[in-house]
Amino acid sequence: MPTVTDPYTPGTPCWIDLMAPDQQAALDFYRDLFGWQGEVGPPETGGYAVCSLKGNPVAGIMAARNPDGSVPDPMPPTVWTTYLATTDVDATVNAATANGGQVIMPGMDVLTLGRMAVISDPTGAVFGLWQARDFPGAGIVNEPGAVIWNELNTRDPDTAASFYSRTLGLEAAPMEGAQGYYSLSANGRMVGGMQDLSTLEDAPPDTPSHWLPYFAVDDTDSTVAAHTRAGGNVLKPPFNMAAGRMSLLQDPQSAPFAIINTAQPA
Structure with missing residues (x-):
């Protein structure tokens, strides 16, 4: 665990x-x-x-x-x-x-x-x-049902990169083979990602900059099916990408989040 x-x-x-x-x-x-x-x-x-x-x-x-x-x-x-x-x-x-x-x-x-x-x-x-102080934060990560990734989606990655570097010491670097995508590292360790919204063809032009959590799941497709049965909305159906099989969802009260199975073939 x-x-x-x-x-x-x-x-x-x-x-x-x-x-x-x-x-x-x-x-x-x-x-x-x-x-x-x-x-x-x-x-x-x-x-x-x-x-x-x-x-x-x-x-x-x-x-x-x-x-x-x-x-x-x-x-x-x-x-x-x-x-x-x-x-x-x-x-x-x-x-x-x-x-x-x-x-x-x-x-x-x-x-x-x-x-x-x-x-x-x-x-x-x-x-x-x-x-x-008494509460450090999440006590479990990177397994089904828990957060596995946090991603900043922004239309101005240069400004964002400078801000997070100067404010929190986060360093952004382009990820090889992923146009418009950057890693975010704290003290030399990758802890999240940053994406240029302007490079996403399916992102509505009025999508504001935002942080997006990813949750790990055992099976992306079955989780999407359960999510839909519970009244959630599918913003982007399951698809394969470099890190695994993911989907972008919206809960019944409109909160967006992503799910990913990193063990499924990319």
Whole structure:
């Protein structure tokens, strides 16, 4: 089991969470699709649900609510947020703004678990920052039902590469044989990818820059079939690519994500 025991290197994706209009429906959907276990949390956490896989934290799901508990109007987009590890949220927020980023949620303590912030990079992609204390982040990765990859999709890879390098020390490098695709490395280790949206023929021209999580699955086609039966939408049907067989999906509340089986023939 690929459990995580060491602290996440700064710049590494360490957690994801979802803000959904119907929290319980999201919990039920991902339980059935990936085998997650999770329930609405206590009031002091705003009901935040930490979902687990094989006893290890894998992702968070919360209800879309204003700080006072009211329902937002208009409702924000339903998306997965990728959190990047840092040893100092406030210093990283300052570096982000100095390099063209915008603060969506300033640094705040989350009980004794850690400190977080939410940032928009200069190309418009939103991501979180996580400074671990009692809670390091995902405790299981790279196996069916868990996150296996995090990808930045942007229309300005040069600007994005400069921002993440200056802000978090992430280094971008073109991936051989993949036009418009870059690796993202933290301290010399590849931890994610970056894709130029303008090179994708099937990406709508109004697609905003965004971070996209990939979940590992045992069988891409059967997972897509189960996803569809549960009311999800298929944005891109299963196809073979260099890393395996993948598909781009959208859950019943419109949150996009990708699935991939790296063991299936490419």
